[in-house]
Amino acid sequence: MCPDQLVYGKSFHFPVELEHKVIWAIKKLNLDWGAASNQRVNDMNELDEFHLKAYESSAFYKENMKKYHDQKIEKHEFSMGDLVILYNSRLRLFPGNLKSKWTGPFIITQMFPHGAIELRNKERTRFKVSGQRIKVYLGKEESVQEMVETYYLDEV
Template sequence: MSLDEAGLHRKLQLQELEEIRLDSYENAALYKEKTKAWHDKMISRRSFEVGKKVLVYQSRLHLFLGKLKSRWVGPFVVTKVFPHGAVEIQSLELGKFLKVNGQRLKLYYDGFQIEGFESILLSEPIYED
């Protein structure tokens, strides 16, 4: 193999290496786009209305060890909803206003209120011998 042929062979190898590198960049970009689309699809958008009760996730509670302690604090009342997910809430106990991220909130249900129900008393069956 002469020097000219070896130089030409080396140039071809370098070009192939550059093509492989560019393909890997392109594949990484495609993977990131697909992963972002899947992630965005899986995010559930929560909408809060003024006057509704919510619970706030307390992330600082991990300082106090306790597996069975609830990390949800509240209830609070929504006073204002800002664009891009920020929510202003008011404490029912203290009356203080807080501005929190909407991802830290979930709706609070007081419980089921049953109206207009009828009760039936059951008695023991009478057996005749």
């Protein structure tokens, strides 16, 4: 069934003039369906090759960018007694841009396998956190010295 028959319930017939022009155009263009189908297959193969090259280029780009960004990652080596600050992503007491999400300083009291670290604050309460959430504290000398002294006095 042709689309016109589905929509209108009867088949559509071109006027004789228009039908003649269509036949004349087909003869003038000398359409060869075999050559046209071969050209279409060749175009599809070229498109597949283009997609493959684009995929390989994208994979190469991603690999190079991963290498570049991995070079910029700083490896943190922590040891017992180091002063660190803790990133608290859930801190929403005073929402705003000026509120720091880093709290501390804390002292590392114990290190566990797989990156878990036990910290102790000034009130001597201990808790465990992920090693990915801490970084070295570079604060005032007085507070650093005070916390380190209390840490070593408690250990003895």
